[in-house]
Amino acid sequence: MRSWSQALLCWYAAHRRDLPWRGHPDPYAVWVSEIMLQQTRVTAARPYFERFLRRFPTVDTLAAAPVADVLKHWEGLGYYSRARNLQTAAREIVARHSSRIPASAAALAQLPGIGPYTAAAIASICFHEPVPVVDGNVARVFSRYLGWTDDFRKLPARRKLAVWLQPHIMAVACPGDFNQAMMELGALACLPHTPLCDQCPLATACHAHCTGTQEKFPVRPAHKSVPTRHACAVVIRRRGRLLLVQRREQGLLGGFWELPGGETKRKPDARTAATAVKSQTGLIVSDLSANGMIEHVFSHFRLQLVLFAAGGSAGRLRANARARWVHAAALVHLLFSTAHRRALQLCIAATRKPRQ
Numbered sequence: 483m484r485s486w487s488q489a490l491l492c493w494y495a496a497h498r499r500d501l502p503w504r505g506h507p508d509p510y511a512v513w514v515s516e517i518m519l520q521q522t523r524v525t526a527a528r529p530y531f532e533r534f535l536r537r538f539p540t541v542d543t544l545a546a547a548p549v550a551d552v553l554k555h556w557e558g559l560g561y562y563s564r565a566r567n568l569q570t571a572a573r574e575i576v577a578r579h580s581s582r583i584p585a586s587a588a589a590l591a592q593l594p595g596i597g598p599y600t601a602a603a604i605a606s607i608c609f610h611e612p613v614p615v616v617d618g619n620v621a622r623v624f625s626r627y628l629g630w631t632d633d634f635r636k637l638p639a640r641r642k643l644a645v646w647l648q649p650h651i652m653a654v655a656c657p658g659d660f661n662q663a664m665m666e667l668g669a670l671a672c673l674p675h676t677p678l679c680d681q682c683p684l685a686t687a688c689h690a691h692c693t694g695t696q697e698k699f700p701v702r703p704a705h706k707s708v709p710t711r712h713a714c715a716v717v718i719r720r721r722g723r724l725l726l727v728q729r730r731e732q733g734l735l736g737g738f739w740e741l742p743g744g745e746t747k748r749k750p751d752a753r754t755a756a757t758a759v760k761s762q763t764g765l766i767v768s769d770l771s772a773n774g775m776i777e778h779v780f781s782h783f784r785l786q787l788v789l790f791a792a793g794g795s796a797g798r799l800r801a802n803a804r805a806r807w808v809h810a811a812a813l814v815h816l817l818f819s820t821a822h823r824r825a826l827q828l829c830i831a832a833t834r835k836p837r838q
């Protein structure tokens with residue numbers, strides 16, 4: 483009788499998706515793809531991956547690039563610390579490993595931004611090291627298959643599953659395919675809602691399928707609610723140019739450009755927004771009108787960004803304000819968070835609306 487891992491590998495050979503990083507001969511490309519896929523879906527990551535590899539085709543080109551250029555090629559993917567860590571790790575690989583990607587999971591895990599999961603994926607796919615990957619997809623498949631009720635968002639549960647998988651990955655000839663097959667099964671068949679058990683190679687021995695309890699796994703302890711933060715953004719124009727401010731290099735979205743305003747204690751009104759602009763830039767803005775709201779979810783909070791358009795502005799920019807008047811044509815060269823890119827699109831669209 484075939485083992486479950488043989489059945490899984492056969493299923494993978496027949497159903498695997500054709501992805502640009504799959505079968506790529508360069509470990510650097512596999513590494514970039516694994517970092518992009520940490521918090522991003524395959525369909526969203528794919529065009530970014532191709533564009534990133536065209537601009538930074540080797541670890542040396544990535545290490546030598548200006549950080550703003552790297553972030554620009556990451557713009558829209560979110561979780562920008564991934565891009566910063568990727569470049570820091572590239573510089574370390576150039577300096578300490580003669581530009582060669584380390585060939586073991588243990589050495590890979592020493593690099594910034596590479597946790598045990600990513601290290602296992604790269605080492606197994608590129609260097610055939612038999613170390614199991616336990617990501618969200620794999621945890622879902624095996625919590626159902628084994629009927630385990632552990633909280634797989636926690637490290638001990640992931641370690642426990644890795645220990646269980648270890649002899650199975652040791653027994654196959656292609657550890658990289660084994661890991662990719664588990665992840666692919668989670669992505670294509672063992673879906674979070676309504677899993678496609680009739681297409682699954684593990685169905686006959688799957689605890690959740692046999693007991694009709696797929697929806698109960700993986701077990702999720704009650705969700706903590708995500709706090710809401712408020713911010714305002716003000717559109718201020720002078721002589722056909724738009725005022726933008728740059729965030730400090732340190733902290734969330736460091737170095738990114740945005741409309742003036744910033745975080746406020748509660749939902750901002752026009753007066754709060756005018757005060758925020760004055761303290762940030764030194765300008766006195768008047769005739770503020772509400773111009774819509776954008777909501778954006780970060781990993782630990784939800785941001786409500788209220789937009790205003792200023793009818794006028796007086797005074798000069800403070801000397802130490804990180805602010806600049808920018809022509810619309812130059813916006814494409816600057817780095818914006820998704821929320822502020824959407825805010826700009828909204829205000830540009832409002833400007834183009836014909837007057838009633």
Ligand code: SF4
Nearest residue numbers: 672679682685688691
């Ligand atoms: S049989 Fe269904 S629940 Fe079990 S692993 Fe396969 S898809 Fe998931």
